[in-house]
Amino acid sequence: MSGKTILVWFRNDLRIHDNEMLLEATKKATTIVPVYCVDPRHFTEAPYGTQKTGNFRAKFILESLEDLKVSLQKLGGDLLILKGIPEEILPELCKKYEVNEVYHHREVAAEETEVSSNVEDALWKMQINLKHFIGHTMHHKEDLPFPIKDIPDVFTKFRKKVEREAEIRPSFETPTQINIPANFEKSEVPTLQDLGLTEPEVDKRSVLQFKGGETEGLKRLNYYLWESEALKTYKKTRNGLLGADYSSKLSPWLAAGCLSPREIYWEVKRYEKERGANDSTYWLIFELLWRDYFRFMFKKHGTRYFMEDGIKGKENELAPNQKELFEQWKNGVTGVPFVDANMQELKHTGFMSNRGRQNVASYLVNDLKVNWTWGAAYFEEMLIDYSPASNWGNWAYIAGVGNDPRDERYFNIEKQAAEYDPHGAYVKLWSENNS
Ligand SMILES: Cc1cc2nc3c(=O)[nH]c(=O)nc-3n(C[C@H](O)[C@H](O)[C@H](O)COP(=O)(O)OP(=O)(O)OC[C@H]3O[C@@H](n4cnc5c(N)ncnc54)[C@H](O)[C@@H]3O)c2cc1C
Numbered sequence: 001m002s003g004k005t006i007l008v009w010f011r012n013d014l015r016i017h018d019n020e021m022l023l024e025a026t027k028k029a030t031t032i033v034p035v036y037c038v039d040p041r042h043f044t045e046a047p048y049g050t051q052k053t054g055n056f057r058a059k060f061i062l063e064s065l066e067d068l069k070v071s072l073q074k075l076g077g078d079l080l081i082l083k084g085i086p087e088e089i090l091p092e093l094c095k096k097y098e099v100n101e102v103y104h105h106r107e108v109a110a111e112e113t114e115v116s117s118n119v120e121d122a123l124w125k126m127q128i129n130l131k132h133f134i135g136h137t138m139h140h141k142e143d144l145p146f147p148i149k150d151i152p153d154v155f156t157k158f159r160k161k162v163e164r165e166a167e168i169r170p171s172f173e174t175p176t177q178i179n180i181p182a183n184f185e186k187s188e189v190p191t192l193q194d195l196g197l198t199e200p201e202v203d204k205r206s207v208l209q210f211k212g213g214e215t216e217g218l219k220r221l222n223y224y225l226w227e228s229e230a231l232k233t234y235k236k237t238r239n240g241l242l243g244a245d246y247s248s249k250l251s252p253w254l255a256a257g258c259l260s261p262r263e264i265y266w267e268v269k270r271y272e273k274e275r276g277a278n279d280s281t282y283w284l285i286f287e288l289l290w291r292d293y294f295r296f297m298f299k300k301h302g303t304r305y306f307m308e309d310g311i312k313g314k315e316n317e318l319a320p321n322q323k324e325l326f327e328q329w330k331n332g333v334t335g336v337p338f339v340d341a342n343m344q345e346l347k348h349t350g351f352m353s354n355r356g357r358q359n360v361a362s363y364l365v366n367d368l369k370v371n372w373t374w375g376a377a378y379f380e381e382m383l384i385d386y387s388p389a390s391n392w393g394n395w396a397y398i399a400g401v402g403n404d405p406r407d408e409r410y411f412n413i414e415k416q417a418a419e420y421d422p423h424g425a426y427v428k429l430w431s432e433n434n435s
Contacts, residue, residue: 003030005097005181009090009104009119010036010079011112011257012387013135014064015214016071018171018260021103021133026175033097033181034072034079036065037086039115043195048326048374050381055197056350057252057384060212064256066189067213077178081187083194087118094128097181105257106132108298109388110306137292138261138285139166141299148299153311154405155293162289171263205429206349208244210252210384217253221264224248225271234280238287239355241426247353248284251385254291261288294393297403305392308373310401319369326370329360330378332430338417339363341430348430350384355420361398362411372399 006029008022014036016022025032046052053061069079082089090102102123107113120130134140141148145165152158192199202209210216225231230245240246253259265285272281297305304311319325328334332343342356352360357379364375376395380386396402398409421427 007033007099007102013257038083050377054381063212075178203348214258217258235283255387294389298389310396322370325368341427344430
């Protein structure tokens with residue numbers, strides 16, 4: 001064998017821009033083996049009868065894989081897509097391609113880090129190193145002004161210190177050439193049917209017809225900042241419910257790693273320089289800091305975010321008929337129009353606004369008195385932008401067992417509907433017989 005071969009294990013980092021592990025692999029190795037494992041464990045049943053991945057997100061991921069494959073092919077490479085668990089697939093590929101080292105991005109949630117550990121153990125037996133990269137956050141964890149264990153549990157304290165003291169690193173350049181082994185296997189992106197899922201129906205009421213992939217993610221970023229300049233008024237519009245542009249809608253691409261948060265940060269900075277900074281340009285970065293924060297909190301508190309009593313160890317009161325109430329909530333038939341409209345939107349499109357998410361979560365916990373983890377599990381199945389730390393972190397926050405310094409965060413649904421849907425246009429759009 002001549003030269004070095006590095007296996008590049010893609011997971012939620014389906015992009016070629018600002019991808020340190022990919023760039024470094026192309027620099028350090030003669031040939032690289034880019035691989036994605038379609039893990040059957042992601043398509044199983046979760047507790048409470050929900051699925052781990054519903055068809056909206058699955059479709060988005062498959063589209064993202066297709067896009068990544070084409071991008072790698074354009075650079076002379078390819079993406080090997082195999083169905084199976086990484087713990088078994090990766091050691092086999094290491095043998096086949098005489099791999100010297102495996103690169104991947106570190107994750108923060110329990111299931112993902114466990115898979116990494118299992119892979120690390122399996123490779124260790126073959127004396128192959130699994131190298132970890134950090135690439136999911138805007139701030140690199142080593143640039144934070146505190147070690148993970150000392151990050152304050154109150155966001156504002158974290159934000160103030162980070163804004164004062166931490167800098168954001170520049171994005172990594174995109175590789176210009178990918179060399180793969182001559183005997184690289186051919187592979188196809190699986191279909192939804194291969195995963196036991198069906199094609200989701202297109203609902204023309206959807207805020208956006210989300211399409212997976214880095215190409216589409218970068219297009220949306222370009223549109224939101226430069227073409228429409230919707231960014232300029234983001235702070236005013238971000239609590240909206242209707243239409244594509246009240247918020248950036250970048251979350252699905254961020255969740256699959258089709259977009260790098262650092263790339264967004266630097267693009268916003270360029271926008272500020274060229275077209276002016278204001279409270280809206282700041283606010284988009286502020287929201288991305290929330291995203292970072294929940295990821296760091298997951299590193300700090302581990303599996304506590306998946307537990308009913310959360311990081312506060314607080315027990316919520318539960319209704320005796322919570323199973324029945326949960327079903328009504330899931331199906332958008334609680335009888336409360338604003339809640340039902342939001343749940344219908346989620347069911348038909350895989351998306352819901354931030355304002356909607358806060359309201360339906362609060363309603364489930366505070367009004368219906370249902371176990372919040374059931375709601376989080378349902379969101380996990382349905383959301384096209386599901387990301388463990390953002391989902392479970394926000395749910396725990398609203399359930400009063402997470403990072404909210406206030407004990408009760410109760411959303412008065414009637415008041416919220418009057419404020420954010422004053423003419424009832426949103427409720428009308430999503431009332432059941434309006435599809
Ligand atoms: C109960 C609940 C569950 C949620 N689950 C998820 C989830 O699984 N995945 C997810 O990406 N977001 C989640 N969020 C956060 C937020 O609702 C979405 O990120 C946002 O609605 C996505 O739309 P956008 O991209 O247009 O956001 P924008 O308003 O344009 O914000 C820009 C980006 O900032 C980040 N962001 C914004 N708000 C938050 C927040 N509160 N927490 C963390 N990051 C944030 C997102 O990456 C978002 O794409 C959840 C919020 C709640 C209340």
